[in-house]
Amino acid sequence: MSRPTPLREVHESLGATLTDFAGWLMPLRYGSESAEHNAVREAAGLFDLSHMGEIHLTGPGAAAALDYALVSELSTLAPGRARYTMICAESGGVLDDLIVYRLAPDSFMVVANASNYLRVAAELTTRSEPYDVVVEDRSEEYALIAVQGPRSVEIVAKLTDADLAGLKYYAGLPGAVAGFDALIARTGYTGEDGFELFVAAADAVPLWQALTEAGEPYGLRPAGLSARDTLRLEAGMPLYGNELSEELTPFDAGLGRVVKFDKAGDFVGRAALEPLRDVPARRRRVGLVATGRRVPRHGYPVVSRADGSVVGEVTSGAPSQSLGRPIAMAYIDTDVDSGVTGGLAVDIRGTHEPVEMVELPFYRRNK
Template identity: 65%
Template sequence: MPDATPDTAVPRRTALDAVHRALGATMTDFAGWDMPLRYGSERDEHHAVRTRAGLFDLSHMGEIAVTGPQAGELLDYALVGHLSALAPGRARYTMICAADGGILDDLIVYRLAEQEYLVVANAANAQTVLDALGERQAGFDAAVRDDRDAYALLAVQGPEAAGVLASLTDADLDGLKYYAGLPGTVAGVSALIARTGYTGEDGFELFSAPGDAERLWQALTEAGADAGLVPCGLSCRDTLRLEAGMPLYGHELTRATTPFDAGLGRVVKFGKTANGGRFVGREALEAAAERTAASAPRTLVGLVAEGRRVPRAGFPVVAADGTPVGEVTSGAPSPTLARPIAMAYVDAAHAEPGTSGVAVDIRGSLEPYEVVALPFYKRQR
């Protein structure tokens, strides 16, 4: 389960708050929002997404509109990706970094039209991203707008997701590629339909007006009844993304981590030519790329337990002689593998898949683990 952000303020509630409470959801304060953690068994919710379909409320995510003749050039400067090259109707995973190369957040950017982009930030970092884009906006013929109150975000994920959604829309779902989006109507509700997700399964994320969220939720629930669709909370979303080897900000990605440290240097596009090739953090990221190429840094790997004890973020990874060789970033019981799993940064000498003889120090007990390649789970296509 992602770490909740401590906050003395009253948590915000999504447009579906009453629906979640009527369903008996266990609610939690997450990044300043009151969100459903689970509705019943998080293991059952997890298995539903892997085998049938699950329905999520993700309205806590932070939407930021970037518009204008130089919107693409602004994003090329502000982010590490080449967003001006993104075709309308497509989406891209990218990051926003500080001048020293540290990751401020990982993002999905949708190009809605020639001069219109939608940047989707993690809830805990939305204000940071908004502020950074505003600061980096100077000199560009583009506008940055906080659209967090303009959207509700629902996700339907799992092997039956396409069939459930197809029964409610005439949008061309078969022609909608992964990391693409198109405007459409779902159960009479106007929405941006995106083939994106954070579960390792096929699925869709639906951006609608908050006032339409309950109608959309109920329509998806009814349409998915025969397919076994169930409501799902943040807890199973975390185990799903962990099995799929997807990084989580605050765990695998941090302000002290560069994309190259995280093994995600591919998202940094040094070859983009807008703004004379300048973008925030370029010099630091070039240096990080050189360091990574010159020496073997710690590598993000998967760990699978031989026993039943579950590692948690921050637990040390040690060699057979007890020497520290890494640190766990995320850990949980895997419902799919039926064993505890973890992601961890470990020294290169211990990062080869199949490596045994490493252990996780779980409160003073050295529990044996095997190093495996990520992801732990990959769906059959």
Template identity: 65%
Template sequence: MPADPVPTEPVSAGPKKTPLHELHRELGANLVDFAGYLMPLRYKSETAEHQAVRTGAGLFDLSHMGEIFVSGPEAGAALDHALVGNLSPMAVGKARYTMIVAHDGGVLDDLIVYRLADETWLVVANAANVAVVRESLVERAQEFQAVVDDRSDSYALIALQGPRAQEILAGFTDAPLAGLKYYAIFAAPVAGADALLARTGYTGEDGFEVFVDAADAVAVWTALAAVDGVVPAGLSARDTLRLEAGMPLYGNELDAETTPYEAGLGRVVKLDKPGDFVGRAALAAAEATPPGRRLVGLVARGRRAPRKGYPVVTSDGSPCGVVTSGAPSPTLGRPIAMAYLDSGAGETGLAVDVRGRHEPVDVVALPFYKRS
């Protein structure tokens, strides 16, 4: 089998800046290097930012994400071959969560794919994986009449998330937002700028993701941020929001050593779709074999939060798993975590080894939080 592509990003003198960098500085954001970009970790209080999204509206800069366009008469067929999902039957204006895997079935990235027109698709990749996704798509599309075009540097992505998102966004667009279903997208002006407007998000709340030209980012952000009650939110709040919603993070719950089935996401793999796709044989074998581990939710009984990499142990102290993500939950008021448990491990009498101290936890179903 051919080798999977290796990232070929050019050597950089330092992290990139998003089109909104100067605004973040003016707002006093704590900026950190995340996936090669200077990104706001928090502005003032990550808990306040988290609660704003749960109760009102939070505004996120997601311009570090990758926007890769695939176009041509066989673009859909190329994506069917390159990804685990059955994308070509999607209607124009729809979106789908899917994955790109290696030949051995390990996840290279989880993606959202939008169909913008009959022969035009938008693949949104995680920032750290843009290079490998782009090079994989280029290599896998070679036998198809399809062109892969990475336009990540040309776009900014702004997310407005929370129960007030529709009400607030309606003040800046004539688009019929009430009729835009979850996981759908269309072109519409937002605050005077041409935009792609998607009803998607990574917080467990209703909300929208707005793709605009990088040159229009400041104007769009400024207009939305001026609305009373809209709170700029950083990576810390985004992480606790997605954790409460049980959403996987690449590099934590997903990586090249993990198959979709281990992560409890086998539903995104369409083994019965027409034609072959990269990783199909390995994934078919994985589906037929009980996984050696399973992803679960943990709620701590005490106040000490499990963190990524902490061991999960049985009542006698034997290791039986590992935490992949963990943090205090502002919504639940208790520490929570996601963890992989060994297939033979029970779900009672467990604890997490928090720096040498065994903290009891309860296993619960994911997600921890689901909006009404």
């Protein structure tokens, strides 16, 4: 039985198609997912992300504990700022990708994927034992509502006195939104400007309603996980379980930049990752654009059109609203480049459909 978020009844009243996602009952779409996708690109979308996990680390040893537990150097993160990072196994494999917020010098919040947060919380607890820090999984206490899209600043500004103009991308500040205490974070997973609002679960419904009313003149509409997936895919953002897994290191995923070897002390995964630092990866993560209309999907082989040999695998694929053609992310053997004779194709249920290899992301907003 899937767990509902605090907004379940709101989603039902909006006619949402609900789906199980990582053990949660989540809105897949409210109507047309294409319209929801386009609203986020052109106006704004409202998302319930309450399935995400929030784990707090508090105490004088919090920064040192995270420097050991995660691959990045969180002790250099300024209070009020956020960083994208990963937690790895000793093997170097990725256990989850995370956003870490430094709320205060001795206080951090780690935001983990719904599918992984219990394991992340357990690992953080174990890895923090030598440090003077308290680790608390507070996921149950929070609802997370995101407003994403070019009009999101205007919408949220109607409901808060917080200094949104001064809030940089990947920063967060505490403030009241529609009268409810929130951590206002300028983060997202759509490729657009926007906010993620961490609030008490009990405030989720009235905050959602206030945002809906404030956003109405701006074209805000609720958006489900289906739109969220196509938005992040266009933005070239990895999804754990698709582009990321314990079988892959951050380097395999083309995200080795998050690993900081020059920080003081050991960290979990260092011994396995350090030798990989300067070794060319066997595969690399690329974008594919289909020339036809059939959609390359997760798990489909990427093949050479010349001889049909398998040169990679699709990790995510979807029709792209912004490009008007199907797009995909894939891992491709590094000795294959876009000039490969005859080009590439994806084996879509037995038919080799031509694709063009492109650099990520597919979509970049105008700043």
